Amino acid sequence: xxxxxxxxxxxxxxxxxxxxxxxxxxxxxxxxxxxxxxxxxxxxxxxxxxxxxxxxxxxxxxxxxxxxxxxxxxxxxxxxxxxxxxxxxxxxxxxxxxxxxxxxxxxxxxxxxxxxxxxxxxxxxxxxxxxxxxxxxxxxxxxxxxxxxxxxxxxxxxxxxxxxxxxxxxxxxxxxxxxxxxxxxxxxxxxxxxxxxxxxxxxxxxxxxxxxxxxxxxxxxxxxxxxxxxxxxxxxxxxxxxxxxxx
Amino acid sequence: xxxxxxxxxxxxxxxxxxxxxxxxxxxxxxxxxxxxxxxxxxxxxxxxxxxxxxxxxxxxxxxxxxxxxxxxxxxxxxxxxxxxxxxxxxxxxxxxxxxxxxxxxxxxxxxxxxxxxxxxxxxxxxxxxxxxxxxxxxxxxxxxxxxxxxxxxxxxxxxxxxxxxxxxxxxxxxxxxxxxxxxxxxxxxxxxxxxxxxxxxxxxxxxxxxxxxxxxxxxxxxxxxxxxxxxxxxxxxxxxxxxxxxxxxxxxxxxxxxxxxxxxxxxxxxxxxxxxxxxxxxxxxxxxxxxxxxxxxxxx
Numbered sequence: 001x002x003x004x005x006x007x008x009x010x011x012x013x014x015x016x017x018x019x020x021x022x023x024x025x026x027x028x029x030x031x032x033x034x035x036x037x038x039x040x041x042x043x044x045x046x047x048x049x050x051x052x053x054x055x056x057x058x059x060x061x062x063x064x065x066x067x068x069x070x071x072x073x074x075x076x077x078x079x080x081x082x083x084x085x086x087x088x089x090x091x092x093x094x095x096x097x098x099x100x101x102x103x104x105x106x107x108x109x110x111x112x113x114x115x116x117x118x119x120x121x122x123x124x125x126x127x128x129x130x131x132x133x134x135x136x137x138x139x140x141x142x143x144x145x146x147x148x149x150x151x152x153x154x155x156x157x158x159x160x161x162x163x164x165x166x167x168x169x170x171x172x173x174x175x176x177x178x179x180x181x182x183x184x185x186x187x188x189x190x191x192x193x194x195x196x197x198x199x200x201x202x203x204x205x206x207x208x209x210x211x212x213x214x215x216x217x218x219x220x221x222x223x224x225x226x227x228x229x230x231x232x233x234x235x236x237x238x239x240x241x242x243x244x245x246x247x
Numbered sequence: 248x249x250x251x252x253x254x255x256x257x258x259x260x261x262x263x264x265x266x267x268x269x270x271x272x273x274x275x276x277x278x279x280x281x282x283x284x285x286x287x288x289x290x291x292x293x294x295x296x297x298x299x300x301x302x303x304x305x306x307x308x309x310x311x312x313x314x315x316x317x318x319x320x321x322x323x324x325x326x327x328x329x330x331x332x333x334x335x336x337x338x339x340x341x342x343x344x345x346x347x348x349x350x351x352x353x354x355x356x357x358x359x360x361x362x363x364x365x366x367x368x369x370x371x372x373x374x375x376x377x378x379x380x381x382x383x384x385x386x387x388x389x390x391x392x393x394x395x396x397x398x399x400x401x402x403x404x405x406x407x408x409x410x411x412x413x414x415x416x417x418x419x420x421x422x423x424x425x426x427x428x429x430x431x432x433x434x435x436x437x438x439x440x441x442x443x444x445x446x447x448x449x450x451x452x453x454x455x456x457x458x459x460x461x462x463x464x465x466x467x468x469x470x471x472x473x474x475x476x477x478x479x480x481x482x483x484x485x486x487x488x489x490x491x492x493x494x495x496x497x498x499x500x501x502x503x504x505x506x507x508x509x510x511x512x513x514x515x516x517x518x519x520x521x522x523x524x525x526x527x528x529x530x531x532x533x534x535x536x537x538x539x540x541x542x543x544x545x546x547x
Binding site for chain 2: 107
């Protein structure tokens with residue numbers, strides 16, 4: 001296996017007195033799609049937020065492309081090549097679709113010709129965004145906002161895309177379209193770390209997956225193996241999992 | 248006197264005062280939008296801008312250059328206040344932010360008193376600007392400084408409009424005002440956006456201070472206090488945190504104050520400010536999000 005693009009080592013994150021991650025280690029190879037599974041509050045979003053520098057680790061290290069990033073501010077982490085499509089989409093509701101996309105390229109200081117051209121590629125990927133480019137993002141449907149959030153992150157031209165719950169609050173038909181677009185990104189070699197409640201969807205896209213429970217990795221393996229071991233995955237979710245022995 | 252001319256005269260008066268309120272309230276809204284902070288020291292940037300201009304004029308700098316210099320010094324002062332006083336307490340409770348900005352106000356005003364004494368100082372205008380223009384046999388009277396005020400405000404508003412819709416920095420500022428956390432995640436340099444917001448806000452306040460001094464003819468350390476209160480009212484009426492709301496609120500407040508004096512019996516005129524503050528209370532009670540309905544409501 002080639003050197004990992006992202007290497008998270010023994011990461012511990014706390015919100016005040018509450019520990020959200022307890023010694024999580026995980027790695028992602030270039031071009032790989034890794035899913036992060038687990039129940040609500042397991043620490044999946046916290047892990048993404050720690051990688052993008054929005055929350056600070058108490059202990060442990062995050063190494064991206066061979067360089068430690070855990071002490072860099074978020075803007076600089078985006079510049080080194082990690083973009084984050086956050087939980088709840090968090091598009092800027094009063095700004096237009098076009099303006100939201102433009103801001104996605106702001107961190108890397110893209111020249112106008114560059115972001116204009118990049119924006120066209122996402123209008124091609126999600127034609128509905130082109131139709132709505134002069135509408136404010138707050139007027140979009142949940143699915144359209146999700147497409148916008150993903151595209152806005154990709155405007156940073158990342159080497160690693162962090163995706164937090166792209167299916168949340170999105171109609172099932174749209175989710176399928178969204179995952180098709182993600183699959184085409186994967187085919188082009190985009191590395192992704194995907195947090196997703198919809199286990200079946202996540203495992204259909206991912207190469208490997210980790211299951212988090214109360215801040216620790218309790219199960220990991222290839223997507224194929226986890227698809228075959230649904231009982232084990234469910235047990236890991238629920239906390240009845242013991243070692244490698246399925247119940 | 249012809250009613251049409253009277254109305255025109257009152258419109259000029261309303262626009263002249265409304266521009267100043269708009270210039271000051273834009274800055275309040277800009278900063279509140281991003282930091283959710285009522286910046287009481289904002290009025291003092293008027294004082295800084297006006298005094299800086301005065302000093303430059305006394306130093307022999309031509310008036311126009313002195314005004315530009317004064318505005319820039321006001322803008323710089325705002326950036327310094329953010330860096331030194333506000334950034335260390337960013338994200339603290341509303342009370343901490345409020346007390347910090349009050350402390351900055353006291354420090355700046357007392358600094359002004361130490362340097363310039365508390366008595367008003369004459370603000371010299373070039374003869375050209377001090378001229379009174381009289382039309383239609385004196386039925387329409389305005390000073391050139393009124394015209395300059397309107398022109399300067401117009402240019403400032405056009406610049407701001409261009410900045411927040413056409414530049415990446417300006418869009419980023421609006422994005423930060425809508426969702427600071429998301430702006431951070433997207434990789435916008437939030438610290439830089441906040442500094443730029445303070446530079447803009449304080450530059451506008453500095454400009455308002457110079458124009459205010461030019462209209463009233465005097466400069467004093469406490470000169471920013473009354474306009475600040477009026478600007479708060481204007482910003483809240485328009486929708487606190489919204490830039491168009493601040494402009495709208497500023498001009499509406501100017502119009503209202505002018506109308507109270509122009510059209511109501513003179514026995515009511517002394518209650519002008521009381522009426523204005525009653526309007527503020529009414530807005531806070533019945534429409535706290537302002538005319539433009541800003542999400543997340545104004546809280547003071």
